[in-house]
Amino acid sequence: MRFTYESPEELTPLLENCDDPRIKDCKFGSYSKAKFISDLVYFNHGSALGVLQTELVEKSYEILSWLVSHGLEFVPIFERQAYKRQGKFYFWGGLTLAARGEGEGLVMSEKRIASSLGVEFRLKRRVKSLETEGGKLVGIRLDNNQTILSKAVVISCGGFESSSELRAEHLGEEWRDVVVRGTSLNRGDGITMARKLNAAMTGSYDQCHAVCMDSSTPEFSGSRIPHQERKHFRKISYPFGIMINSKGRRFVDEGADFRNYTYAQYGREVLRQPGAFAWQIFDGQVRDLLYDDYRQPGATRISASSLDELVRGFPDVNQRNALETIGQYNSATPDSSSFDPTKKDGLGTLGLTVPKSNWALPLVVPPFEAFRVTCGITFTYGGLSIDSDGRVMRSGGSRIPGLFAAGEVVGGLFQFGYPGGAGLTAGAVFGRTAGANAASFSRG
Ligand SMILES: Cc1cc2nc3c(=O)[nH]c(=O)nc-3n(C[C@H](O)[C@H](O)[C@H](O)COP(=O)(O)OP(=O)(O)OC[C@H]3O[C@@H](n4cnc5c(N)ncnc54)[C@H](O)[C@@H]3O)c2cc1C
Incomplete structure (x- = not known):
């Protein structure tokens, strides 16, 4: 966090x-x-x-x-x-x-x-709507038609990342078939329900958190797969290697910053490539720096003792271009004695159209390894508009009495990118506020 x-x-x-x-x-x-x-x-x-x-x-x-x-x-x-x-x-x-x-x-x-504080959980039910009487919020209705009466409701049921229709509508058609890193259940219900009460939407609806995921990742890689079995999906150690697309070309500055500041944007960059995939390439020098995810069984890995052999293993890449790109990259890397993964070491390539700004070690030490990645969406950035008391706003700026929201259903916190670890903090900060204010509203 x-x-x-x-x-x-x-x-x-x-x-x-x-x-x-x-x-x-x-x-x-x-x-x-x-x-x-x-x-x-x-x-x-x-x-x-x-x-x-x-x-x-x-x-x-x-x-x-x-x-x-x-x-x-x-x-x-x-x-x-x-x-x-x-x-x-x-x-x-x-x-x-x-x-x-x-x-x-x-x-x-x-x-x-x-x-232990007396909170009751009711699981495995989908909330279908917010219930009103005479325009006033009185509770929620579940998918079994049961109604739960309550003076206040806090919506915290995530964004719309799990709905292929809403992804295509807001993020673009190319997002329709991406894999989802989390639950299959965040289908934008909270936004849809609140919209029916004229809630205002805010934030970057066309932006989202999306990362490089192993090509073997299923459509939904969230809670239904045991933690140990999904550990190999995430592939975000690219700052220590390079990424190439099907044309055999690099397309991002892999070392622009610590991965915490680039990983949530680079999924989108992979999605933009022909075929929506890329290969991440590393050499033996950085093996110990790669996240454990890379060593887990199931990863889409090619290993070779030479770069020629590695590139011959790419079934879906222009191999001539790939070798040329790696050669150009290696020639553009500086002396590596100041390499330091604990800081932005400034070890950048010289003269490349697509630079690598830090940690630019040449790919020279066998074994060489490559991992095939695709784009996986984590969560969406657009959502409901709330005030600093967690109250859901209407388009004109008034509040919907009794309706609060927190977590990723809220829009406007992240615009064009995301610093890693901010999601849970935001959920906790605004969840606490919304919960406290919903409780006082109910008592009042
Ligand atoms: C793989 C992965 C790794 C992550 N790692 C980090 C990290 O390291 N640090 C960090 O800060 N953030 C991380 N995040 C993001 C973080 O998990 C989210 O910011 C946070 O969980 C959002 O909380 P939320 O309550 O808004 O939504 P969620 O945690 O997604 O919970 C929403 C819940 O609402 C339920 N729901 C949806 N619709 C309905 C409905 N109609 N009725 C009833 N229930 C419904 C869903 O089933 C779900 O349980 C990660 C996310 C993923 C997917």
Whole structure:
């Protein structure tokens, strides 16, 4: 989860339940408010932060503390956000802690904690509509026609990433058949239901979070597949290699920034390529830097002891061009002695039309490996318009009494890109606000 901390000491209270002996060897650095703001401004294409974005930054640390106060446990992300140098773990990319047990651990812990506070869960039912009487919100209706009466409702049922029709309508026809990284159930229901009460839509409906996924990823790679079996799907270590398309050409600056700042945009770039796929190519020098995902059984991998042999293994790529591209790339790489994965090392190619700005090691050390990737959508950016109390707004600026929203159903937080780890933080920050205000509304 992305949150601000001005110094490593601020992490201590968040790690109170973590007894990992490696913590004493951690170089956490800092992730200042100024940096979080500039990250979001960058993804706004320069526009100043909106009210919700400012709130996200301001409350990001506080929300972690609040979750810890309720018994949630956080641990350093050694495997994915740190590299070891001279016995120390250097964290990079503004992302240091995750819930113990990752996503599953987070959900199970939250469920346990919420249950102990008296929260009742009703699963396996689809909410079909918001119920009104005389224009006033009075509850929800389920797919079995049962009605649940309530003065207040918080909509938090995700975006529209799982609906191929809505993807095609808002993101473009080319998104109709992409694979979905999460659940098959986020079909934009919350937006559709609230729209019937004249809720306003906001944000970048034509933008989304989409990453490079293994070509073997099924249509929905979410919760129905056990965690261990889907570990090989994600393929986001491209900063340490290159990506080529079916024409045998590179098409993005793989080293433009830490993967945290590019991975959510590069799925779209892969989708734009002919055939909507790419091959990621690495050499033996970086083998240990690749995420564990690359070593899992099931990955679409080719391995070879020479580049010629590797390229001959591509069934769907212009092989002559591919060898030429790799040759040009290798010739454009500088002396690699200052290579450093823990920072933007400035080791960039010279003179290429598509540059690689950091970590540009030449592909020279066998074994050479290639992984075939496609685009996988994670979530959508457009959604309902809310105010800073979590209340759902109408088009004219008034609020729909009793209706609140949080999480990815909310639009306007991420415009043209996404800094990794901000989704869960946003969900927690605005979920807490919406929940608290829905409770007071119900009591009042
Ligand atoms: C593979 C993957 C990895 C991720 N990793 C990270 C990460 O490391 N850090 C991070 O910050 N974010 C991450 N995210 C994003 C993060 O999971 C989301 O930001 C967050 O889960 C959004 O919360 P939400 O409550 O809005 O939606 P969700 O968590 O998607 O929950 C929505 C729920 O609503 C249910 N639902 C939908 N429609 C209905 C309906 N009509 N009736 C009843 N229920 C309905 C769905 O079944 C679902 O359970 C990841 C996402 C994925 C898919």
